[in-house]
Amino acid sequence: MGKVNNNVPLEYSTEENNLKIFGFWVFLGAEIMLFGTLFASYFTLVDRTGAGPTGAEIFEITPVLIETFVLLTSSFTIGLAIHAMRIGSKKATISFMVITLLLGAVFLGVEIYEFKHYVHIGAGLSVSAFTSILLTTLGTHGLHVTMGLCWGSFIIFQIWKRGLNSVTAGKTFVFSLYWHFLDVVWIFIFSFIYLKGMM
Amino acid sequence: MKEFFAQFAIPHPSLLIYIAMASIVFGTIALVAVVTYFKLWGYLWREWITTVDHKKIGIMYLITALVMLFRGGVDAVMLRMQLAVPENTFLEAQHYNEVFTTHGVVMILFMAMPFITFFFNFLVPLQIGARDVAFPRLNNLAFWLFFMGMGLFNISFVIGGSPDSGWTSYFPLAGNEFSTSVGTNYYMIALQIAGLGTLMTGINFITTIMKMRAPGMTLFKMPMFTWSALIANLIIVFAFPVLTVALAMGTMDRLFATNFFTTVNGGMDMLWANLFWVWGHPEVYILILPAFGIFSEVISTFARRNLYGYTSMVWSMIVISVFSFAVWTHHFFTMGQGAFTNSIFSITTMAIAIPTGVKIFNWLFTLYKGKIEMTTPMLYAMHFIPLFTLGGVTGVMLAMSAADYQYHNTMFLVAHFHNVIIPGVVYAMLAGLTFYWPKMFGFMLNEKIGKATVWVMSIGFVLAFIPMYITGLDGQARRMYTYSDATGFSFLNMVSFVGAGIMTVSFIMIVWNIWYSFKNSPRDISSDPWNARGLEWATHTPIPHYNFAITPDVTDASEEAFWDSKKKGTQLFKGKIEDIHMPNNSGQTFVMSVFFFIAGFAFVFSMWYLAIFGLIGILACMAYRSLEDDHGYHIHAHEVEEDEKKHAQKGGAK
Ligand code: HEM
Ligand SMILES: [Cu+2]
Numbered sequence: 001m002g003k004v005n006n007n008v009p010l011e012y013s014t015e016e017n018n019l020k021i022f023g024f025w026v027f028l029g030a031e032i033m034l035f036g037t038l039f040a041s042y043f044t045l046v047d048r049t050g051a052g053p054t055g056a057e058i059f060e061i062t063p064v065l066i067e068t069f070v071l072l073t074s075s076f077t078i079g080l081a082i083h084a085m086r087i088g089s090k091k092a093t094i095s096f097m098v099i100t101l102l103l104g105a106v107f108l109g110v111e112i113y114e115f116k117h118y119v120h121i122g123a124g125l126s127v128s129a130f131t132s133i134l135l136t137t138l139g140t141h142g143l144h145v146t147m148g149l150c151w152g153s154f155i156i157f158q159i160w161k162r163g164l165n166s167v168t169a170g171k172t173f174v175f176s177l178y179w180h181f182l183d184v185v186w187i188f189i190f191s192f193i194y195l196k197g198m199m
Numbered sequence: 200m201k202e203f204f205a206q207f208a209i210p211h212p213s214l215l216i217y218i219a220m221a222s223i224v225f226g227t228i229a230l231v232a233v234v235t236y237f238k239l240w241g242y243l244w245r246e247w248i249t250t251v252d253h254k255k256i257g258i259m260y261l262i263t264a265l266v267m268l269f270r271g272g273v274d275a276v277m278l279r280m281q282l283a284v285p286e287n288t289f290l291e292a293q294h295y296n297e298v299f300t301t302h303g304v305v306m307i308l309f310m311a312m313p314f315i316t317f318f319f320n321f322l323v324p325l326q327i328g329a330r331d332v333a334f335p336r337l338n339n340l341a342f343w344l345f346f347m348g349m350g351l352f353n354i355s356f357v358i359g360g361s362p363d364s365g366w367t368s369y370f371p372l373a374g375n376e377f378s379t380s381v382g383t384n385y386y387m388i389a390l391q392i393a394g395l396g397t398l399m400t401g402i403n404f405i406t407t408i409m410k411m412r413a414p415g416m417t418l419f420k421m422p423m424f425t426w427s428a429l430i431a432n433l434i435i436v437f438a439f440p441v442l443t444v445a446l447a448m449g450t451m452d453r454l455f456a457t458n459f460f461t462t463v464n465g466g467m468d469m470l471w472a473n474l475f476w477v478w479g480h481p482e483v484y485i486l487i488l489p490a491f492g493i494f495s496e497v498i499s500t501f502a503r504r505n506l507y508g509y510t511s512m513v514w515s516m517i518v519i520s521v522f523s524f525a526v527w528t529h530h531f532f533t534m535g536q537g538a539f540t541n542s543i544f545s546i547t548t549m550a551i552a553i554p555t556g557v558k559i560f561n562w563l564f565t566l567y568k569g570k571i572e573m574t575t576p577m578l579y580a581m582h583f584i585p586l587f588t589l590g591g592v593t594g595v596m597l598a599m600s601a602a603d604y605q606y607h608n609t610m611f612l613v614a615h616f617h618n619v620i621i622p623g624v625v626y627a628m629l630a631g632l633t634f635y636w637p638k639m640f641g642f643m644l645n646e647k648i649g650k651a652t653v654w655v656m657s658i659g660f661v662l663a664f665i666p667m668y669i670t671g672l673d674g675q676a677r678r679m680y681t682y683s684d685a686t687g688f689s690f691l692n693m694v695s696f697v698g699a700g701i702m703t704v705s706f707i708m709i710v711w712n713i714w715y716s717f718k719n720s721p722r723d724i725s726s727d728p729w730n731a732r733g734l735e736w737a738t739h740t741p742i743p744h745y746n747f748a749i750t751p752d753v754t755d756a757s758e759e760a761f762w763d764s765k766k767k768g769t770q771l772f773k774g775k776i777e778d779i780h781m782p783n784n785s786g787q788t789f790v791m792s793v794f795f796f797i798a799g800f801a802f803v804f805s806m807w808y809l810a811i812f813g814l815i816g817i818l819a820c821m822a823y824r825s826l827e828d829d830h831g832y833h834i835h836a837h838e839v840e841e842d843e844k845k846h847a848q849k850g851g852a853k
Pocket of ligand 2: 526
């Protein structure tokens with residue numbers, strides 16, 4: 001556990017947490033490369049639709065707007081959770097975490113609906129290079145959100161059981177970084193896949 | 200039922216494969232029997248499988264690398280044997296394809312990678328004066344993931360069939376249409392799992408080096424090997440996710456009929472080539488930079504002076520690492536991109552020769568001003584410099600895109616990359632192995648056998664690979680399983696085969712040396728038998744599991760802290776011994792890796808229920824880990840003191 005420093009936020013108070021937060025930033029560097037590669041592949045394959053549909057033919061604005069709205073809001077609420085954590089309110093931290101995850105769940109629900117719709121209208125995974133990369137890119141992001149939901153629930157459970165201490169605070173903070181990152185990736189998806197595709 | 204088992208059968212069985220199968224089965228039985236007979240299971244589990252000690256994890260990487268060196272080596276000899284005479288029928292075409300594929304993959308990913316990772320693990324914490332890596336348990340997980348990936352790849356040989364489309368696995372050749380066995384599934388999934396482990400290693404070591412250096416060790420006081428490790432790990436973190444994505448897409452193409460790399464429905468086979476080499480070229484530097492790091496340590500130690508041009512050495516590595524991401528297209532100059540693109544990549548490729556040249560000159564100047572002592576590690580370094588330079592020069596020849604149309608995909612290329620990778624990576628690894636052997640095991644390897652090995656290896660190397668330059672320029676294609684006598688290649692190929700045989704002898708000499716020295720070498724060596732320079736030599740041998748009783752302070756020292764303490768009397772260990780905090784061992788990372796193996800195997804054969812079982816197992820392990828509270832334990836000051844006293848009798852640092 002090492003020394004505890006009381007002059008910094010709880011999540012930075014131990015040596016171990018400092019390492020973990022730094023390591024997580026490095027991990028996010030790798031994640032940037034992962035999504036960067038997916039985007040690069042998307043731009044390469046976007047017009048290679050074979051006999052399948054193009055983006056303009058299948059994208060619908062309503063579900064995408066809902067997704068964008070709930071995900072952006074959840075990024076805000078996880079920020080509030082960290083704020084609550086800094087002022088030491090266990091109850092508020094848990095509440096905002098729960099709201100964040102609920103919003104994440106709504107996002108996921110809409111995305112699943114969207115995927116079903118794509119398959120239904122003949123834009124399934126194996127139709128063309130375009131649909132393959134589209135669903136893979138969206139799916140990778142969606143999978144990250146799913147992992148986030150599981151991970152977040154475990155953290156909520158721990159804060160609830162054990163309260164806010166350097167361990168739970170560290171985990172919550174790292175989780176918030178992850179969640180913000182997913183939001184940033186979504187902004188790219190929204191702008192360069194949907195908006196550009198619909199134009 | 201019959202169908203179920205039929206899928207595991209080898210599609211192209213031959214006598215050789217049956218012999219291999221039998222030897223694998225009997226070997227495993229023998230191993231299990233020995234371990235059971237000597238009641239070693241508990242020991243293995245407690246001391247090795249679950250260990251979080253970076254030194255032990257390092258040694259597990261080392262063992263894996265050495266075993267794979269022999270697996271890949273047998274493949275190599277089979278390839279050369281097949282080509283030794285024209286119209287040979289020793290291997291038929293399909294079998295040859297499988298052997299060159301597994302040879303390439305095994306050598307690069309399962310031999311060279313764990314070898315450098317062994318050095319990261321063993322050396323980096325010692326060189327920076329740390330007690331362990333930043334995330335000891337992640338380190339254990341990284342090893343086991345890597346190991347499971349390796350295991351999965353290797354069983355392809357006896358269950359279901361090996362991959363056969365080259366270590367580059369180009370599509371459409373690697374697609375279902377042309378690679379009909381499950382071999383390429385193995386390739387995609389085994390590399391994915393091992394790659395995950397490698398990525399974890401990358402994150403772990405960047406954090407370790409950035410955050411855990413001893414007091415006073417600024418970035419520009421880090422030992423050269425640690426620098427090379429930092430840069431290699433940065434490249435890992437930026438390059439491996441690209442491979443992750445490419446492999447995932449390849450897997451989906453094969454299992455779920457997606458159209459990423461197909462030639463129909465808009466798929467684009469060249470996308471694979473691009474993604475593969477965006478990872479693949481930096482991968483080469485992931486291997487060579489740590490090799491440079493090892494040579495720097497060896498050369499400064501045995502030239503008995505500090506490294507010439509330390510700062511330029513560091514900067515040249517940084518420049519190389521950036522450039523390495525900008526040259527990938529030189530691997531397919533001939534595959535239909537325009538002259539403009541080719542020119543750009545030609546120039547960037549040649550530009551890498553400049554910082555590399557800087558390093559060569561720095562080593563030469565170090566030697567020039569030094570008092571050279573020709574030990575075995577130094578002899579490897581002395582053979583490395585000219586041989587590697589030759590490989591570098593032929594690399595620049597390959598970088599000329601117009602000329603590459605002549606020798607693309609010929610033996611010239613094979614000669615080139617073996618010419619950089621064997622004297623570069625393999626020699627460095629063996630030099631480092633010899634150099635650090637006493638630090639690991641407490642006795643020296645025999646110098647006479649060691650030096651003889653280097654000479655035998657170099658003679659074998661020259662005979663094996665220089666002829667390939669000539670046949671390559673004459674048009675002998677790579678990956679062709681045979682040729683006709685009329686080509687006139689037969690004499691040089693026979694020379695090559697003899698060379699490969701001589702190299703085999705040198706590898707056997709290494710094993711013999713280990714055995715001989717284990718029996719005969721004296722054990723009362725000090726902890727610094729080479730009179731070396733870095734902090735890694737400032738602990739006892741064998742190294743206590745907490746590394747340093749007192750964290751070294753290098754504020755007053757240079758980048759060669761231990762040397763300064765010996766020559767200028769700088770104090771490294773100030774203050775008194777305190778309680779030391781250590782992490783607990785963990786078996787759960789191993790269990791999780793086993794689930795990865797199960798899931799991976801299930802994916803290879805599209806056995807979905809089993810795959811789901813494996814994935815649930817992985818998630819369960821993650822959940823368990825998340826809820827677990829593990830604070831490690833403390834070694835109390837008086838225990839450390841006692842330990843230190845025991846060690847002190849054996850000599851070593853103050
Ligand atoms: C005893 C030493 C070795 C010999 C005699 C040897 C021989 C060969 C031969 C004959 C080929 C096949 C060429 C072809 O038909 O395309 C080959 C390919 C290859 N080797 Fe080696 N090799 C040796 C060591 C190594 C080492 C140490 C490495 C890497 C660290 C390595 C990496 C590769 C790779 C990546 C390929 C390309 C495989 C492919 O064509 O897809 N080899 N080697
Ligand atoms: Cu390259």
